[in-house]
Amino acid sequence: xxxxxxxxxxxxxxxxxxxxxxxxxxxxxxxxxxxxxxxxxxxxxxxxxxxxxxxxxxxxxxxxxxxxxxxxxxxxxxxxxxxxxxxxxxxxxxxxxxxxxxxxxxxxxxxxxxxxxxxxxxxxxxxxxxxxxxxxxxxxxxxxxxxxxxxxxxxxxxxxxxxxxxxxxxxxxxxxxxxxxxxxxxxxxxxxxxxxxxxxxxxxxxxxxxxxxxxxxxxxxxxxxxxxxxxxxxxxxxxxxxxxxxxxxxxxxxxxxxxxxxxxxxxxxxxxxxxxxxxxxxxxxxxxxxxxxxxxxxxxxxxxxxxxxxxxxxxxxxxxxxxx
Amino acid sequence: xxxxxxxxxxxxxxxxxxxxxxxxxxxxxxxxxxxxxxxxxxxxxxxxxxxxxxxxxxxxxxxxxxxxxxxxxxxxxxxxxxxxxxxxxxxxxxxxxxxxxxxxxxxxxxxxxxxxxxxxxxxxxxxxxxxxxxxxxxxxxxxxxxxxxxxxxxxxxxxxxxxxxxxxxxxxxxxxxxxxxxxxxxxxxxxxxxxxxxxxxxxxxxxxxxxxxxxxxxxxxxxxxxxxxxxxxxxxxxxxxxxxxxxxxxxxxxxxxxxxxxxxxxxxxxxxxxxxxxxxxxxxxxxxxxxxxxxxxxxxxxxxxxxxxxxxxxxxxxx
Numbered sequence: 001x002x003x004x005x006x007x008x009x010x011x012x013x014x015x016x017x018x019x020x021x022x023x024x025x026x027x028x029x030x031x032x033x034x035x036x037x038x039x040x041x042x043x044x045x046x047x048x049x050x051x052x053x054x055x056x057x058x059x060x061x062x063x064x065x066x067x068x069x070x071x072x073x074x075x076x077x078x079x080x081x082x083x084x085x086x087x088x089x090x091x092x093x094x095x096x097x098x099x100x101x102x103x104x105x106x107x108x109x110x111x112x113x114x115x116x117x118x119x120x121x122x123x124x125x126x127x128x129x130x131x132x133x134x135x136x137x138x139x140x141x142x143x144x145x146x147x148x149x150x151x152x153x154x155x156x157x158x159x160x161x162x163x164x165x166x167x168x169x170x171x172x173x174x175x176x177x178x179x180x181x182x183x184x185x186x187x188x189x190x191x192x193x194x195x196x197x198x199x200x201x202x203x204x205x206x207x208x209x210x211x212x213x214x215x216x217x218x219x220x221x222x223x224x225x226x227x228x229x230x231x232x233x234x235x236x237x238x239x240x241x242x243x244x245x246x247x248x249x250x251x252x253x254x255x256x257x258x259x260x261x262x263x264x265x266x267x268x269x270x271x272x273x274x275x276x277x278x279x280x281x282x283x284x285x286x287x288x289x290x291x292x293x294x295x296x297x298x299x300x301x302x303x304x305x306x307x308x309x310x311x312x313x314x315x316x317x318x319x320x321x322x323x324x
Numbered sequence: 325x326x327x328x329x330x331x332x333x334x335x336x337x338x339x340x341x342x343x344x345x346x347x348x349x350x351x352x353x354x355x356x357x358x359x360x361x362x363x364x365x366x367x368x369x370x371x372x373x374x375x376x377x378x379x380x381x382x383x384x385x386x387x388x389x390x391x392x393x394x395x396x397x398x399x400x401x402x403x404x405x406x407x408x409x410x411x412x413x414x415x416x417x418x419x420x421x422x423x424x425x426x427x428x429x430x431x432x433x434x435x436x437x438x439x440x441x442x443x444x445x446x447x448x449x450x451x452x453x454x455x456x457x458x459x460x461x462x463x464x465x466x467x468x469x470x471x472x473x474x475x476x477x478x479x480x481x482x483x484x485x486x487x488x489x490x491x492x493x494x495x496x497x498x499x500x501x502x503x504x505x506x507x508x509x510x511x512x513x514x515x516x517x518x519x520x521x522x523x524x525x526x527x528x529x530x531x532x533x534x535x536x537x538x539x540x541x542x543x544x545x546x547x548x549x550x551x552x553x554x555x556x557x558x559x560x561x562x563x564x565x566x567x568x569x570x571x572x573x574x575x576x577x578x579x580x581x582x583x584x585x586x587x588x589x590x591x592x593x594x595x596x597x598x599x600x601x602x603x604x605x606x607x608x609x610x611x612x613x614x615x616x617x618x619x620x621x622x623x624x625x626x627x628x629x630x631x632x633x634x635x636x637x638x639x640x641x642x643x
Contacts, residue, residue, distance in 0.1 A: 044439050
């Protein structure tokens with residue numbers, strides 16, 4: 001440090017010569033001085049190299065015929081064979097269609113509900129009722145996916161389930177919900193809202209709490225009704241958070257909920273419940289077609305990335321907050 | 325409920341005409357009142373929609389399975405029995421799974437939380453050379469992913485299949501949690517504190533372990549809870565990486581019983597339809613009880629955890 005100060009003072013502009021060597025030495029010195037920080041970071045770095053970048057390196061098997069002896073690097077190249085096989089397979093249209101259906105339906109229904117709930121909860125005057133509502137609505141987020149799907153199976157059971165008992169009480173015929181293709185999507189989305197809406201609401205409530213109360217007071221003085229204040233103060237106030245969460249949701253569009261779809265699958269609803277990722281699981285891990293299913297997985301990631309880029313651009317055009 | 329506690333509508337009925345609020349007309353006040361009623365109704369219905377299925381499962385788990393089967397159980401348990409619970413407690417798979425889950429949860433949480441805290445602190449230090457590039461290394465993994473198959477092959481090549489490590493390591497560090505922890509350190513540990521400690525000769529290790537960690541209790545609590553809940557509830561890594569069912573965590577055992585309807589231990593006695601149907605009903609009863617038992621620990625801990633999770637949402641939102 002002390003060496004650089006006189007150098008800067010003495011030769012303000014015309015000293016390019018000793019600078020590179022000096023700054024390299026300086027940088028090495030700064031790095032070696034911070035060695036303990038690198039030690040702290042090392043486990044996390046090792047983790048992402050082994051469990052994130054190594055698999056990423058392995059994605060090349062999508063263009064190869066993977067065999068365990070040759071490993072990722074030495075397996076023979078086959079080009080786009082696996083992609084072409086997937087696109088020509090009879091499942092292609094169905095599997096991609098099912099994935100997009102669930103993703104878009106989930107987004108359209110499950111994304112706005114937490115915002116609406118947060119706006120309503122935020123308007124409650126009783127602090128105790130507010131707290132109570134919050135706690136109750138977000139408690140299902142702590143129930144595991146396995147148990148939530150287990151609840152579906154018992155509550156929707158055609159023989160003894162709560163819902164079918166109610167239907168029969170009303171004079172209707174029992175419905176085999178978990179075994180019918182047309183019920184898979186509604187059940188999937190409704191259970192998603194049931195489990196996660198309350199938890200997602202918390203972020204919006206935090207954003208609402210950050211809005212300057214003076215804005216509300218001023219609007220009240222001007223005679224704005226609650227609905228008007230929600231529309232003109234609350235909504236614009238949380239819009240940046242909404243936009244960012246929306247883009248993040250798009251980014252994860254084709255990834256989330258895969259475990260639940262897998263758990264909800266029965267042989268009878270496969271025609272709507274088989275999505276890209278469950279197909280990868282079945283073809284790859286259960287039938288050991290590693291290269292073929294890695295290609296499908298890569299197809300899924302690329303589709304996802306494309307969606308993310310498109311929506312981020314739209315958000316930028318609309319002059320909203322963006323991810324980058 | 326919110327109506328009765330609203331001082332504006334009850335205690336000051338004439339406030340609308342007071343000079344301070346010139347434009348607040350009577351109609352607007354009724355508009356607000358209608359809004360309050362509508363909002364409260366919507367929220368009460370939402371609460372009912374969340375609570376009733378859970379409540380039903382609790383009462384069904386202690387009711388006579390025949391009454392549940394015939395649709396006689398709606399608001400109160402009928403013909404109280406504890407047979408479902410007795411069967412669970414006699415089922416060795418459940419106990420074994422529970423034991424495995426406890427091991428995986430403790431070990432996994434310890435590994436995840438310590439790796440994240442150490443790494444996030446290093447990344448929060450603006451004077452660490454290469455910080456931006458290193459951070460980018462993490463952020464990239466949020467957008468690109470090797471996918472399920474290559475992850476499986478890597479774990480297999482590491483020889484971790486059918487071991488504890490396959491359950492606790494592959495998902496150990498979530499980048500999102502790392503970012504939350506990093507921004508917590510950036511916002512709560514003042515630079516001056518570190519400079520003062522360095523003047524006194526404290527190394528980075530010493531400063532981190534003796535000053536930063538004791539100042540970061542809310543973050544540590546949050547991280548522990550996030551990972552306990554996630555590990556407790558996870559089943560997928562165990563599903564793909566474990567073959568040996570004596571190593572199955574509770575969630576995987578539950579999946580096999582609740583969803584795959586694996587009734588082997590509930591015993592299908594005899595061949596006649598009558599006893600088969602009875603066994604089926606007992607199996608259903610056991611399922612209700614199983615849902616209650618497996619969700620109870622986290623539900624009991626919920627009020628205690630809520631405060632920390634709300635705070636976590638704030639940290640995340642600030643970022």
